[in-house]
Amino acid sequence: xxxxxxxxxxxxxxxxxxxxxxxxxxxxxxxxxxxxxxxxxxxxxxxxxxxxxxxxxxxxxxxxxxxxxxxxxxxxxxxxxxxxxxxxxxxxxxxxxxxxxxxxxxxxxxxxxxxxxxxxxxxxxxxxxxxxxxxxxxxxxxxxxxxxxxxxxxxxxxxxxxxxxxxxxxxxxxxxxxxxxxxxxxxxxxxxxxxxxxxxxxxxxxxxxxxxxxxxxxxxxxxxxxxxxxxxxxxxxxxxxxxxxxxxxxxxxxxxxxxxxxxxxxxxxxxxxxxxxxxxxxxxxxxxxxxxxxxxxxxxxxxxxxxxxxxxxxxxxxxxxxxxxxxxxxxxxxxxxxxxxxxxxxxxxxxxxxxxxxxxxxxxxxxxxxxxxxxxxxxxxxxxxxxxxxxxxxxxxxxxxxxxxxxxxxxxxxxxxxxxxxxxxxxxxxxxxxxxxxxxxxxxxxxxxxxxxxxxxxxxxxxxxxxxxxxxxxxxxxxxxxxxxxxxxxxxxxxxxxxxxxxxxxxxxxxxxxxxxxxxxxxxxxxxxxxxxxxxxxxxxxxxxxxxxxxxxxxxxxxxxxxxx
RNA sequence: CGGGGCGUGGCGCAGUCUGGUAGCGCACUCGGCUGGGGGCCGAGCGGUCGCUGGUUCAAAUCCAGUCGCCCCGACCA
Numbered sequence: 001x002x003x004x005x006x007x008x009x010x011x012x013x014x015x016x017x018x019x020x021x022x023x024x025x026x027x028x029x030x031x032x033x034x035x036x037x038x039x040x041x042x043x044x045x046x047x048x049x050x051x052x053x054x055x056x057x058x059x060x061x062x063x064x065x066x067x068x069x070x071x072x073x074x075x076x077x078x079x080x081x082x083x084x085x086x087x088x089x090x091x092x093x094x095x096x097x098x099x100x101x102x103x104x105x106x107x108x109x110x111x112x113x114x115x116x117x118x119x120x121x122x123x124x125x126x127x128x129x130x131x132x133x134x135x136x137x138x139x140x141x142x143x144x145x146x147x148x149x150x151x152x153x154x155x156x157x158x159x160x161x162x163x164x165x166x167x168x169x170x171x172x173x174x175x176x177x178x179x180x181x182x183x184x185x186x187x188x189x190x191x192x193x194x195x196x197x198x199x200x201x202x203x204x205x206x207x208x209x210x211x212x213x214x215x216x217x218x219x220x221x222x223x224x225x226x227x228x229x230x231x232x233x234x235x236x237x238x239x240x241x242x243x244x245x246x247x248x249x250x251x252x253x254x255x256x257x258x259x260x261x262x263x264x265x266x267x268x269x270x271x272x273x274x275x276x277x278x279x280x281x282x283x284x285x286x287x288x289x290x291x292x293x294x295x296x297x298x299x300x301x302x303x304x305x306x307x308x309x310x311x312x313x314x315x316x317x318x319x320x321x322x323x324x325x326x327x328x329x330x331x332x333x334x335x336x337x338x339x340x341x342x343x344x345x346x347x348x349x350x351x352x353x354x355x356x357x358x359x360x361x362x363x364x365x366x367x368x369x370x371x372x373x374x375x376x377x378x379x380x381x382x383x384x385x386x387x388x389x390x391x392x393x394x395x396x397x398x399x400x401x402x403x404x405x406x407x408x409x410x411x412x413x414x415x416x417x418x419x420x421x422x423x424x425x426x427x428x429x430x431x432x433x434x435x436x437x438x439x440x441x442x443x444x445x446x447x448x449x450x451x452x453x454x455x456x457x458x459x460x461x462x463x464x465x466x467x468x469x470x471x472x473x474x475x476x477x478x479x480x481x482x483x484x485x486x487x488x489x490x491x492x493x494x495x496x497x498x499x500x501x502x503x504x505x506x507x508x509x510x511x512x513x514x515x516x517x518x519x520x521x522x523x524x525x526x527x528x529x530x531x532x533x534x535x536x537x538x539x540x541x542x543x544x545x546x547x548x549x550x551x552x553x554x555x556x557x558x559x560x561x562x563x564x565x
Numbered sequence: 566c567g568g569g570g571c572g573u574g575g576c577g578c579a580g581u582c583u584g585g586u587a588g589c590g591c592a593c594u595c596g597g598c599u600g601g602g603g604g605c606c607g608a609g610c611g612g613u614c615g616c617u618g619g620u621u622c623a624a625a626u627c628c629a630g631u632c633g634c635c636c637c638g639a640c641c642a
Contacts, residue, residue, distance in 0.1 A: 013603070014577055018635040038634065108642065142640050473601060508602035526601060
């Protein structure tokens with residue numbers, strides 16, 4: 001029984017003024033969610049229905065690949081996290097019990113699950129396993145933001161595969177790709193599976209599932225030729241520089257007083273910014289100071305640089321620069337560099353370039369990599385719109401929200417936690433693991449972002465809080481009300497999920513609330529229609545209307561609903 | 566962690582600069598009119614102005630501290 005007169009759906013006309021993201025505004029306006037504190041959100045009844053629908057889609061698909069659902073606690077012994085070396089992560093909430101024992105609030109569940117598997121799995125006969133749960137994650141985020149998009153507490157579906165070797169892991173990984181593709185498809189999202197950084201999880205490979213939307217925190221590089229990657233790791237061929245200066249037999253010094261930025265130097269010397277060599281002082285614990293150089297119009301990507309170096313690296317701080325690199329920022333260059341040079345591949349084969357002279361207020365013209373300086377060649381620039389992917393497509397870049405990720409962990413956790421099995425020969429072997437996350441809240445928020453219009457939300461059918469929003473016009477005792485009551489019973493008995501607006505409020509308010517809430521099908525029963533023997537159906541997305549004869553309305557509405565997106 | 570901004574009935578805001586009886590709109594309650602896109606009229610309820618301390622005859626207003634919240638950046642399993 002879902003009659004709006006006795007339901008809690010507190011819609012509001014005005015969005016919170018401090019809300020920026022569309023999903024943030026609409027989830028509050030439509031009465032689906034409320035904020036409790038920074039990064040802390042309550043789902044109101046209709047919002048929680050959406051969350052549960054998303055969960056159910058996920059559950060069905062993970063079950064379909066053989067996943068076994070269980071439940072682990074959020075509260076965990078600190079010892080486990082010390083064992084895997086993750087206790088010092090800043091995002092990990094730490095606390096003590098009354099006896100002073102150290103505890104943590106789980107930000108994910110590799111530790112406890114691997115610990116269990118280490119105890120329960122003894123033989124190769126016990127493998128493979130896919131275990132998963134839906135559980136709250138707690139993360140002390142540096143900056144929660146955008147409503148439900150980045151919160152400190154959220155439910156995650158996390159599944160884990162346990163296999164005897166790399167081949168088994170690959171199989172479990174492929175099963176998850178299949179399940180995930182189906183999940184996002186069924187939820188009605190526009191989505192991409194992209195290559196991603198393995199990050200601090202460590203591991204052998206990773207993909208992210210991205211839902212493009214304006215409020216997205218990530219950027220994905222896409223091409224018509226099918227290339228899709230997070231810009232954190234994307235690679236592509238750079239567009240050529242227009243108007244590159246003629247080569248010189250040897251570099252020539254030019255006075256460039258006060259010209260510190262790429263734009264200033266390019267302006268003073270009358271060359272395109274792409275003709276400059278951008279020199280970025282970098283410090284690596286493993287490799288020492290390095291000078292990373294790339295095309296002046298390109299941006300250094302620290303993640304790609306670390307991956308390419310196979311070592312830690314960060315940009316040098318102001319005070320380190322003079323000491324380690326011997327020239328003021330803005331005038332540093334690879335020619336005669338004190339420290340080893342790593343060069344981005346997009347510089348390869350260029351000539352007539354401009355670089356800092358490693359002396360204040362001077363640059364060099366006519367620089368040619370390879371001739372004028374030696375370098376280790378790597379790929380560490382961020383790709384840009386207009387670049388060309390390996391298959392020849394032109395790259396475009398879109399903001400997107402990460403709705404899921406899959407990781408090949410390998411033995412990163414089985415080793416410290418001692419998760420092993422005995423193979424056919426009786427030899428002890430490490431279990432190979434993968435981990436796979438989905439945030440239902442992000443699916444929900446992404447769906448709002450992707451399909452909302454001026455009037456409000458437009459839910460995909462599979463995750464709408466209610467399939468049908470039945471609006472009764474006219475008060476208690478009027479004929480239209482009796483027709484609506486009857487239709488509500490018929491629809492409900494037929495298995496439809498119906499929100500029945502039986503409130504004593506004016507029609508305009510009912511329509512506005514229905515549009516805001518965004519159920520895929522709206523049925524309106526009013527005096528006009530009833531006199532004509534009809535009720536009115538309106539599809540939320542696109543607004544197509546049709547008249548259904550009263551006698552067959554319940555049946556017709558079900559048919560109509562089935563065809564909705 | 567750096568930068569910017571904001572805390573005043575349930576919600577959105579004005580008042581703060583220049584100290585002197587806390588106000589507006591919405592929502593809510595009651596009555597009436599109305600009834601297919603957030604309607605109208607009337608009468609009401611509701612606020613120790615985030616908190617603590619200070620200055621003053623007097624503090625929402627000035628000063629100090631503190632807590633909370635938002636945005637940008639850094640960061641982000």
